[in-house]
Amino acid sequence: MSAPLLSVRGLSKDFPIRGGILNRVQGSVRAVTDVSFDVAAGETLAVVGESGCGKTTTGRCILRLVEPTAGEITFDGVDLRTLRGAELRRMRQHIQLVFQDPYASLNPRMTIGDTVKEGLIIHRLADGAAADKRVQSLLDEVGLRPEWTKRYPHEFSGGQRQRVGIARALAVEPKFIVLDEPVSALDVSVQAQVINLLQDLQRDRGLTYLFIAHDLGVVEHLATRVAVMYLGRIVELTTAETLFASPIMPYTQALLSAIPLPDPLAPRDRIVLEGDPPSPANPPSGCVFHPRCFHPGKDVACTQAVPPLEEKAPGHWAACIKQPAGTTDFFLPAAALRSRRAAVSPAT
Amino acid sequence: MTDTRTPMSDPLLSLRDVRVTFRTADGLITPVDGVSFDIARGETLALVGESGCGKSLTALTILRLIDAPGRIEPGSRILFDGRDVLTLGDKELRGIRGKQAAMIFQEPMTALNPVYSAGEQIAEVVRTHADGSRSAAWDRAVAMLGAVGIPSPEIRAKQFPHQLSGGMRQRVMIAMALVMNPSLLIADEPTTALDVTIQAQLLDLLREAQQARGASMLLITHDLGVVAESAQRVAVMYAGQIVEEAPVTTLFAAPQHPYTQGLMAAMPRAGTRRQRLTTIPGTVPPPGAWPTGCRFADRCAYAWSRCTTEAPPLHQLGDGRSSRCHLVTEPERRVAQIAGAMA
Amino acid sequence: MTSIALASGDWRVIAQRLRTDRRSLLAGAVLAAMIALVLLGPLLSPYRPYEQLDITHLVHAPPSAEHLLGTDSYSRDVLSRVLSGGRVSLAVATSAVLIEVLVGVLWGLASGLAGRGIDTLMMRIVDAGLSVPRVLLLLALLAAMPSVPVWLLVLVLGLTGWFGTARLVRGEVRTIRGADYVLAARALGATPARLALRHLLPHALGPVLVASTLAVGQVIVLEAGLSWLGIGVQPPQPSWGNIIGDGYEFIASAPWVSLGPGFCLVLVVLAVSALGDGLRDALAPRQLPRT
Numbered sequence: 015m016s017a018p019l020l021s022v023r024g025l026s027k028d029f030p031i032r033g034g035i036l037n038r039v040q041g042s043v044r045a046v047t048d049v050s051f052d053v054a055a056g057e058t059l060a061v062v063g064e065s066g067c068g069k070t071t072t073g074r075c076i077l078r079l080v081e082p083t084a085g086e087i088t089f090d091g092v093d094l095r096t097l098r099g100a101e102l103r104r105m106r107q108h109i110q111l112v113f114q115d116p117y118a119s120l121n122p123r124m125t126i127g128d129t130v131k132e133g134l135i136i137h138r139l140a141d142g143a144a145a146d147k148r149v150q151s152l153l154d155e156v157g158l159r160p161e162w163t164k165r166y167p168h169e170f171s172g173g174q175r176q177r178v179g180i181a182r183a184l185a186v187e188p189k190f191i192v193l194d195e196p197v198s199a200l201d202v203s204v205q206a207q208v209i210n211l212l213q214d215l216q217r218d219r220g221l222t223y224l225f226i227a228h229d230l231g232v233v234e235h236l237a238t239r240v241a242v243m244y245l246g247r248i249v250e251l252t253t254a255e256t257l258f259a260s261p262i263m264p265y266t267q268a269l270l271s272a273i274p275l276p277d278p279l280a281p282r283d284r285i286v287l288e289g290d291p292p293s294p295a296n297p298p299s300g301c302v303f304h305p306r307c308f309h310p311g312k313d314v315a316c317t318q319a320v321p322p323l324e325e326k327a328p329g330h331w332a333a334c335i336k337q338p339a340g341t342t343d344f345f346l347p348a349a350a351l352r353s354r355r356a357a358v359s360p361a362t
Numbered sequence: 363m364t365d366t367r368t369p370m371s372d373p374l375l376s377l378r379d380v381r382v383t384f385r386t387a388d389g390l391i392t393p394v395d396g397v398s399f400d401i402a403r404g405e406t407l408a409l410v411g412e413s414g415c416g417k418s419l420t421a422l423t424i425l426r427l428i429d430a431p432g433r434i435e436p437g438s439r440i441l442f443d444g445r446d447v448l449t450l451g452d453k454e455l456r457g458i459r460g461k462q463a464a465m466i467f468q469e470p471m472t473a474l475n476p477v478y479s480a481g482e483q484i485a486e487v488v489r490t491h492a493d494g495s496r497s498a499a500w501d502r503a504v505a506m507l508g509a510v511g512i513p514s515p516e517i518r519a520k521q522f523p524h525q526l527s528g529g530m531r532q533r534v535m536i537a538m539a540l541v542m543n544p545s546l547l548i549a550d551e552p553t554t555a556l557d558v559t560i561q562a563q564l565l566d567l568l569r570e571a572q573q574a575r576g577a578s579m580l581l582i583t584h585d586l587g588v589v590a591e592s593a594q595r596v597a598v599m600y601a602g603q604i605v606e607e608a609p610v611t612t613l614f615a616a617p618q619h620p621y622t623q624g625l626m627a628a629m630p631r632a633g634t635r636r637q638r639l640t641t642i643p644g645t646v647p648p649p650g651a652w653p654t655g656c657r658f659a660d661r662c663a664y665a666w667s668r669c670t671t672e673a674p675p676l677h678q679l680g681d682g683r684s685s686r687c688h689l690v691t692e693p694e695r696r697v698a699q700i701a702g703a704m705a
Numbered sequence: 706m707t708s709i710a711l712a713s714g715d716w717r718v719i720a721q722r723l724r725t726d727r728r729s730l731l732a733g734a735v736l737a738a739m740i741a742l743v744l745l746g747p748l749l750s751p752y753r754p755y756e757q758l759d760i761t762h763l764v765h766a767p768p769s770a771e772h773l774l775g776t777d778s779y780s781r782d783v784l785s786r787v788l789s790g791g792r793v794s795l796a797v798a799t800s801a802v803l804i805e806v807l808v809g810v811l812w813g814l815a816s817g818l819a820g821r822g823i824d825t826l827m828m829r830i831v832d833a834g835l836s837v838p839r840v841l842l843l844l845a846l847l848a849a850m851p852s853v854p855v856w857l858l859v860l861v862l863g864l865t866g867w868f869g870t871a872r873l874v875r876g877e878v879r880t881i882r883g884a885d886y887v888l889a890a891r892a893l894g895a896t897p898a899r900l901a902l903r904h905l906l907p908h909a910l911g912p913v914l915v916a917s918t919l920a921v922g923q924v925i926v927l928e929a930g931l932s933w934l935g936i937g938v939q940p941p942q943p944s945w946g947n948i949i950g951d952g953y954e955f956i957a958s959a960p961w962v963s964l965g966p967g968f969c970l971v972l973v974v975l976a977v978s979a980l981g982d983g984l985r986d987a988l989a990p991r992q993l994p995r996t
Contacts, residue, residue: 064557065528077892103894111892119885123907129886132903133893171645172413179889186893201412201584203642206628210638228558235630235639254635272562274587276629278610286566287559289513290527 017091018052019222020076020190025049025085027071031295043295045071047246049085050323053190058216058223060237060254062230062269064291068246069226073192076224077109078102089190107137110183114195116175120167126153126178127163133186152181157211173204180211184219192224197232209236230273234258242266245302246294248323252330262332264309301334311336373400374578375424375442375463375546381435382419382428384649391650394419395602398676401546406572406579408593408610410586410625412646415599417582421548424580425459426450443545461491464539466568468551470531474523480507480534481519484541491542506537511567529560536564540571547572547579553588565592586629590614595682598622601647601657604676608683618685620662656688664689664699722987729983735976739969743795746788754789755941757781765959775961777951787966790943795973797859797938798924804863806917809870813909814901816871817878828875834868843927847936858937862924873916877909911988918981922974929970945970 026049028042046068053059061069074080076087078094087094089109097105113119120129130149134140140148150160156177167175176196183191196212197205209232215221227233233240233254240257242250242265250263261267271284287306292298298305300317307316313336321333370376382394394416401407409417422428424440426447440447442463447455467473475483484503489496500519507515510533523531532552539547552568553561569592572579581592589596589610596613598606598621606619617623627640644661647653653660659669668688677690689696723729742749751771752758763780766772774783816827842865847853853861881887887904895903925945931937932946933953940947945966952962 064559074888079888079891103896106892106894109892111889113885113889115885119889121886121890121904121907124903132890132895136894136896136899171648173645182889182893201646202586202625203412203628204645206630206639206641207643209630210641213636213638230558231630235635268559272558274561274565274585274591276586276590276614276626276631278590278614280590284562286562290529290560291557 019055019090020053020224021086021088022052022072022076023050023086023088025072025075025087026083027068027075027080028083041295044246044297045294046075046082049243049246049248051241051248051251053222053224055189055222056216056220057238058225058236060225060227060233060240061243062227062233062240063243064228064269066245066291066294067243068294069243070194072243073111073194073224073226076192077106077111079111104137107133107186108188109190109192110186110188111192111194112176112179112183112196115199116172116179117167117199119179120175122167125164125166126158126170127165129167129178130163130181130185133182137186139186148185149181152185153178155184155215156181157207171204173200173208176200176208177211180208180215184215188221190222190224192226194226195228196225198227198229205232212236230258230270242269245291245297247302247333248331249303249334250332251323252332256327256330262326262330262337263303263334264307265303268308309334309336370400370402372403373441374403374405375401375580376440377420377424378439378441380420380423380438380440382416382423382438383433383435385431385433386650388650393602393649394423397599397602397604399597399604399607401578401580403545403578404573404576405595406569406581406593408581408583408589408596409599410583410589410596411599412584412625414646414648416602416649417599418550420599421465421550421580421582424546424548425463425465426455427465457491460487460538460544461542462544463546463548464542464544466532466535466539466547466549466552468554470528470535470555471523473535474531476523479520479522480526480537483534484519484538487538487541502541503537506541507534510534510537510540510571511563512537528556529563532556532560532564533567536567536571540575543575543577545577547577548582549579550582551584552581554583554585561588568592586614586626598625601652602649603657603686604684605658605686606684607676609681612681612683618679618683618690619658619687620664620689621658624661624663656686664695666695668692719987723983726983726987728979729987732976732979732983735972736980739791739973739976740795743788743791746785746792750782750785750788752782752785754781754785754943756785765955765962767959768961774965775959777948777959777962778955783948783962783965786943786948787945787969790945790948790966791969793855793938793942793944794925794928794946794970797855797862797928797944798921800859801862801866801924801928802917802920804860805866805870805920806913807867808864809867810874810906810909810913812867812871813874813876814878814906817875817882817905818897818901824875828872831868831871831875834865835872839865840927840930843931844934844936847931853936853939855938855942858928858931862927866920866924870913870916870920873912874909877912878905881905881908911984915981915985915988918977918984922977922981925970925974925977 025046026044027046028044030039031041031043032038033040049072051059061072063069071080075082082095092105094105120126127149130152131145134145134148149163153162154160158174158177170178193212197208200208213236216223225233225236237254239251239253241248242263244265250257250261250266257266258270261270268285268287285308289306292302292305300319301307301321304312304316315335319335321335323331323333324339326332326337326339378398380394380397381392383390383392397420399407409420411417419428423434424442424447426434428434434448438448442458481500481503484506485499488499488502504515504519507519512518512530512533518526518530526534549568553564556564565588583589593610596608596610597604598619600621606617606622613622617626624642628642630639642661653670655670655672656665656674659665662669674686674688676684676686678684679690758776758780760780763776764778766776768775772782772784774787777783777786812827816824819827843861846861850857882905887900890900890904928937928944929946929949932944933950935950937946938944948966949963952959956963
């Protein structure tokens with residue numbers, strides 16, 4: 015890979031836990047632990063995992079909306095963690111964010127025109143009639159009517175609001191967009207429209223995406239590469255094709271097999287994980303997945319050392335000490351799964 | 363609208379022409395507009411649709427849980443185990459709620475009472491519907507928590523909802539619903555708020571619990587994957603009406619209504635990587651803004667002049683299938699449209 | 706799947722809701738009429754408010770065609786004094802509330818945006834202010850002053866009343882400052898001042914508007930009480946409070962002196978409260994039916 019657009023090294027984030035009568039800091043929760051990855055210009059890196067795995071915090075650390083505890087974040091050659099005040103605000107023109115909840119992410123007291131215009135004003139990209147014209151063309155680009163600038167968010171459906179959020183992000187001409195579950199709150203028919211829009215924008219504008227998601231169906235459709243997170247750590251990282259065809263980590267396999275398939279005839283040979291993910295406030299020792307792991311080779315060593323994220327096959331990184339380099343599969347319901355998925359013929 | 367279906371013999375639950383209206387500032391809206399279906403004993407019927415289609419409201423009518431300004435219109439009929447729910451007295455109705463028919467809601471954090479422990483909430487259901495001592499009810503609650511797969515139930519029973527994980531809370535909800543051995547479970551998006559690995563656990567639990575007890579289930583969901591895994595029959599709702607009904611294998615093999623076809627085509631799946639997805643144009647219209655004629659006409663690829671003027675009836679196609687679409691009577695248009703699209 | 710909160714931010718919608726609320730309409734009409742009356746007072750007044758008409762024959766004259774509300778113990782026309790006193794009472798109350806709002810909003814915004822330490826300190830000051838009963842504070846402050854010109858009365862009333870507003874604004878700011886749309890503005894590079902003015906303050910304005918409307922009623926009553934005690938608006942300048950106070954001595958023989966201003970006071974306070982409640986309802990987010 016040539017020099018990546020975004021490079022994250024050793025990112026960690028601790029949140030303080032407060033309690034007691036005086037609300038003192040009593041400890042901390044490590045939401046993100048030693049996360050490293052690169053994102054090349056023009057690609058879509060998906061970060062997947064279940065709630066509480068640290069994927070949203072990771073995205074917000076990149077934008078410095080959450081202050082990382084440790085690690086380096088280099089964007090386009092600039093070390094983002096050294097930026098302060100006005101420098102930081104200027105940098106934000108280049109990295110934007112699209113949120114999950116289309117109801118919470120728009121200011122209910124601002125017209126959608128003002129919402130989209132805000133970035134133009136802040137970065138002095140346009141003002142007056144030029145700004146209004148720009149807003150109209152942005153609305154048009156995301157599939158909304160340009161004459162809707164004077165309307166308020168409550169006049170729009172969830173999918174339309176999500177388009178407004180996308181237009182707001184595009185207004186400042188960013189190179190990189192963190193998409194934080196951008197379609198998971200949307201209905202199926204609207205979700206497909208927004209996915210298409212995101213793909214079109216990436217192609218037309220040469221955008222780079224960090225796509226945070228829990229829906230693996232959408233991830234498989236959109237991502238070039240995928241990082242799987244569990245309890246604050248990246249446990250597997252590879253191309254989307256490889257991940258869905260031959261996942262190494264037991265957790266990834268369980269995650270893939272848990273997706274309910276829209277095919278009533280599909281065999282139900284899924285791996286059902288026992289129990290809940292552990293609390294990040296009190297993570298297990300060693301491999302964080304070991305209490306729920308079903309790997310046949312699991313032993314006491316798994317409870318002792320934190321497994322490093324190693325390149326098990328070219329371009330395929332995984333954090334499992336029981337998986338020697340060179341072999342990529344030991345237990346593959348996912349292969350069967352994939353054929354099942356392909357068997358679901360498109361309607362009509 | 364008269365219903366032409368052949369009645370199921372001895373269904374557990376039977377809805378006929380159920381209509382719910384709401385008085386709003388903008389006038390009267392009818393978010394549920396003439397819904398009819400049957401559920402056989404031991405069967406799972408999935409009610410599928412997108413937000414605003416009326417599926418949750420339909421579920422609430424079964425236990426008469428619609429509050430003002432909403433109203434179940436006269437003319438609606440709901441027969442549960444042979445009794446007309448809409449004419450029952452309050453006392454008889456309470457006897458059904460939670461005992462013979464129980465609900466499971468999407469968001470256990472808001473559906474559970476934060477000031478009572480998990481065990482107390484389940485024991486409360488027992489004491490409402492069965493005689494017996496407080497301690498017997500508690501024991502039954504603890505046993506039920508164990509039965510829904512909660513480890514060390516004696517300890518968990520004493521914990522409050524906020525001390526439990528999301529998956530655990532939903533198990534408590536399921537335990538509450540199952541504790542009186544109801545003959546009908548009404549599950550409204552029971553796994554939507556949960557992570558996929560937890561969802562897998564709970565779908566298995568629900569299916570096993572239902573099968574072990576021979577209960578029927580009305581499963582409300584927007585997720586076609588969940589439908590395929592859990593239901594025997596499916597009713598698809600759009601804009602307050604059922605637009606298609608079919609056994610689950612038939613529905614997935616050959617959906618008839620253009621809306622169902624569109625929903626299935628819009629799902630990202632293997633083999634469509636990085637390609638454009640098929641979409642249904644436009645958005646689901648809110649209640650009160652439903653088009654005349656066919657309510658799906660303005661988003662439908664097949665629509666012709668008849669669709670915007672004449673509301674299609676729910677045509678019966680045999681083998682328990684039905685479709686609310688004029689294509690049933692003019693099938694040649696389907697072929698013509700596909701040929702046109704290919705050309 | 707979810708219910709939808711409607712339009713809490715769209716002022717057109719709020720105005721529409723107020724227009725269709727009969728209670729708010731009536732209250733608004735009463736207030737408007739009252740304000741018009743006292744503003745036009747000098748034109749409508751049959752007599753000058755300070756003029757002692759006939760100290761020998763016209764003391765405590767009952768209401769009549771010449772003196773609609775009768776006369777007081779100095780033979781002054783009560784109606785003229787009520788109109789003039791209303792100007793003072795309403796002006797004092799609204800100006801004091803403006804000071805309350807200004808100080809309270811700035812303090813609350815600063816506290817809401819500040820880090821933990823400063824926020825805690827600022828809120829402890831507010832707690833201290835709220836812990837002393839306002840009437841006691843006012844009595845102590847005003848009694849200690851050799852003379853109380855009207856501007857000073859306004860200032861003292863305003864500076865003893867902002868604590869609640871500050872707490873309200875701080876609370877609103879704290880709830881909303883983590884909201885996605887505020888994060889989105891930060892991600893766009895918005896400065897703290899822009900965040901405060903464009904995103905946080907408008908969110909708090911609704912509740913502040915309700916609270917300050919209700920506060921106007923409260924301050925009118927406070928001022929009346931203080932003036933009645935003789936430490937508010939100083940005679941001979943009339944205010945509703947001191948007219949009531951003047952008449953109180955003769956309440957049995959000449960009840961009209963107190964009843965006129967008393968009636969106006971009650972009417973205005975009721976109207977202001979009703980309008981405040983109406984505003985609260987109009988600003989509340991409404992739910993569409995869950996479907």
